[in-house]
Amino acid sequence: MSQHDFLVEIGTEELPPTALKSLRDAFQKGIETFLQAKGLSFANSEAFAAPRRLAVRLTGLSAQGESSKSEKFGPYVNVAIGDDGKPTKAAEGFARSNGVNFEELDRITDEKGERLYFATEVPGAKAVDELPNAIRDSLNKLPIPKRMRWGASRTEFVRPVHWVLTLLDNKSIEADILGVKTNYFTRGHRFHANKEITITSPSAYEATLKEQGKVLANYDERKEMIRQQVLAEAEKLGGQAVIDEDLLDEVASLNEWPTALSGNFDKEFLQVPAEALVSSMKEHQKYFHVLDKDGKLMPNFITICNIESKDPQQVIEGNERVIRPRLADAKFFWDTDLKTPLDSRFEKLDSVRWVQQLGSLKDKSERLMVLASKIATAIGGDAEKAERAAKLCKTDLLSEMVLEFSDLQGLAGRYYAQHDGEDPDVCAAMEEQYMPAFAGDALPQTQTGLALALADRLDSLVGLFGIGQIPTGGKDPFALRRASLGVLRLIVENNLKLDLNELIDWAMDNNWPCDLDADNKSKLIDYMLDRFSAWYQDENIPSVVFQAVRAKGITQPYDINQRVMAVHAFSQLESAEALAAANKRVSNILSKNDAFMDNAKVDNNLLSDAAEKALAESLDKQMQSATPLFEKGEYAQYLTQLTELRQSIDTFFDEVMVMADDEAVKQNRLSLLNQLRNLFLNVADISLL
Known part of the structure; x- marks a missing residue:
């Protein structure tokens, strides 16, 4: 069967940069899925994306799918043929529904008897007919939160559509896509080559665009090109560029023909914490920053422009003019905030509502002072430092810097606390309270920060569960899943012997401005422990392993993790x-x-069979040798030790009838099995495996 190459490109106004990759992937996947469902195979699929285009290319596309057999079963003969030997209305209706005469119907026999039957061969779908449908179907299913209309058209898409290119080999497939007639041309760069460019074949797509249109259609190629340009510019400056992958993705989604240029800013701005300057450059201007050999921020930036300027110095100077007021704002915020110590901001937290029923940020901070102090004591930390850190931990939210750069919360607090002369652990805790912020994020390095991070999450979980704000389905507005996972990581990865049951009691037994629903405590514990399932799934540990441990009803995360492993x-x-x-x-x-029975006792005088005597003797031996391992928490060694019971267990079940006629013997054998079960049950319910 003949095979073809196919190309589709949707030309638009500039697409949302943060969504470009997902739109590219979804467009490709949608077309693939549709064609596969139609039985149309292809050898390879490639996706392209640039600010003004989404494209997919297929090679080795079958011209037509495999034909299939359509079978239809009609009424049984005793119903289909009357006493006079003529077809009944039921038989004639079945024939009409298949577009044939009664005489053309076949018969087939099943377990109930002989019945009318009609089979036809259905030709496979043709690629030329299905490709426009595949495009439309994929575009309709793209993950676009809000579609827009333009002009007088009722067509909706993420951005206005200006052209649609479709090529099957060297011919365009005529169709109407998003209100635009398909054609064989694309358009080049908005400034360098703003013209129609003919694509002669799917294989010539990216090369033609690059040579005639000054457009790099391959997203990954363009991204890597930007990376190398940024690194090269930094090397010219004598420094090293810091390339944030999210920023790199965004910049690659903003430029069709990227060119890296470097600029400078006044050294006086380096008095401001580097993170504030970086945040300003990154968030507002999409600049990459540069570090010197000592890892300190240099007064330079690297920008990516979408043109190849004949006078790049003008472009650089324009960017320098733009960045100066941004950095000046950051310096102004920094200088202004230093005039007000964090401690003096504490009372003002009372004017900021945290959650309507749960009081202000001051209320929350006061609860954290009590809870963090208790946790610090429990983990061997300094209770006074934890209490001080808890008092100050939310005060930086009132600073000018954090109001402007919200991503600096905690980090700004650390700098301000250092300026105020606070204890180093208290300063570190200002930032560490938010750790871990995401999966794989670093954990607090100080006991004070660890106590505060636990207290903050537990306070939120207890309060929000207490007023019924329990996550359901995909709705989790307060990020309680992340908070729960954070608590588990903080406990497990720091080897803390803390019990969720006790921690939640501490958090509930605090000065809440409302009555909490105590019945939600068990729901909260279950909810938090359920987060372990995703944790172990990521580590490729079967869920049944966790369930075997979960059956024990343990609420100590570290102990649970040790048992699961x-x-x-x-x-x-x-x-x-x-x-x-x-x-x-x-x-x-x-x-x-x-x-x-928890404390089953076996009467050795009632043991008669050699197999049950051997099992009893093995159990006694294992209780003596394995129990010390269990008491020391060496669960893996404990379970390995118990594997020595296998032979005696197998022999017991092969040779001994547990349900003996003698009631005393029967009960004694049940006691023996209880001892066996309890020995394994110490660690987990192994039977669930």
């Missing part, structure tokens, strides 16, 4: 499957006889 290691052992099955069998026997 031990059970996961145990599950990899050769004996694990057999021992898990044996535990399940034991649980079933005990359950049917309502014979679960």
Whole structure:
């Protein structure tokens, strides 16, 4: 069957830069999915994206999909043919529905008898017919939160559409896409080559655009080109460029023909914390910053412009003029904030509402002072430092710097606390309270910051659950999932022997401005522990392993994690499957006889069979040797030790009838199984494996 190359390009006004990559990927995926559903195969698929275009190219596209057989089953013969031997209305209706005469119908026999049957071969879909539909379907499904209309048209898209290129080999497929007639041309760079450019074949697409249109259509190629240009400019300055990947993505989405240029700013601005200057350059101007060999910010920036200027110095000077007032604002905010110590801002927190039913930021800070102090004591930290850090932790939210640059919250507080002469741990805690901010983020390095980070998240979780603000489905306006994961990471990765049950009691037993729903405590604990599921999924640990530990009802995250790791290691052992099955069998026997006992005692005088004596002896031996391992928290070694029971367990079930006629013997054997179950159950419910 013949194969083709295909290209589609949607030409628009400038697309949203932060959404360009996702639009590119979704457009490609949508076309692929549609064609595959139609049975149209292709050898390769490529996606292109630039500020004014989205494109997809397919190679080795089949001209037509495989044909299929359509089968239709009609009424049974006893209903289809009357006593007079003529077809009934049911039979004639079945024939009409298939567009044939009754005589053309076949018959087939199934388990109920003989019935009318009609089969036809349905030709496969043709690529030339389905490609416009694939484009429309994919465009309709793009992840666009809000579509717009332009002119008098009722067509809606993320931005106005000016041209649509479709090429099947060297011919354009005629269609109407988003109100635009398809054609064989694209358009070049808005300034360098603002003209129609003919694309002769899909394979010539990016080369033609590059040579005639001054457009780099390949997003990844353009991104890498920008990276190399930025690094080269920094090297000319004698420094090293700091390339933030999100900024690089955004810049690559803003430029079709990128050119890197470097500029300067006044050294006096270096008196301002580097993070404020970087934030201003990055967020407002999309500049890359440069560090010297000592890792200090240099008075330079690197910008990416979308033209190849004949006089680049004018472009540089224009950027320097633009950045100066931005940095001057940052310096003004910094100088102004230094005049007011953080401590003097505390009372003003009372004017800032945190959550309507939960009081002001001052109320929250006062609760944190109590809670952070308790946690600091529990983890061996300094309670006074934790209390001081909690008092000051939200005061930087009232600073001019944070009001302008919200991403500097905490970091600005650290600088202001240092200027005020606060203790170094208190200063660090100003920033560390927000750690971890995202998956994989660093954790606090001080005990004071750790106590405050835990207290802040626990206060939010307890308060919001207490007033019924419980996340549902995809709605989590207060980021409680992230807060819960943060608490788990802070406890587990710092090896803290803290119990969620106790921590939540501490947080609830505080000066709340409203009555909290105490019934939500168990919901909160369950909700927090459920976050472990995603955690272990990321580590490729089967969910059943966590569920085996969860069945124990433990609320200490560090202990839970230790058990999960031990059970996961145990599950990899050769004996694990057999021992898990044996535990399940034991649980079933005990359950049917309502014979679960925590302190089961076995009467050795009632042991008669060699197999049950051997099991009892093995259990005694393991209790002596394995129990000390369990008490020291060495769960992995404990479970490994118990694998020595496998042989005696297997022999017991092969040779011993648990449900003996003698009631005393039966109960004694159930007690033996209870001892076996409890020995494994110390760590987790192995039967769930």
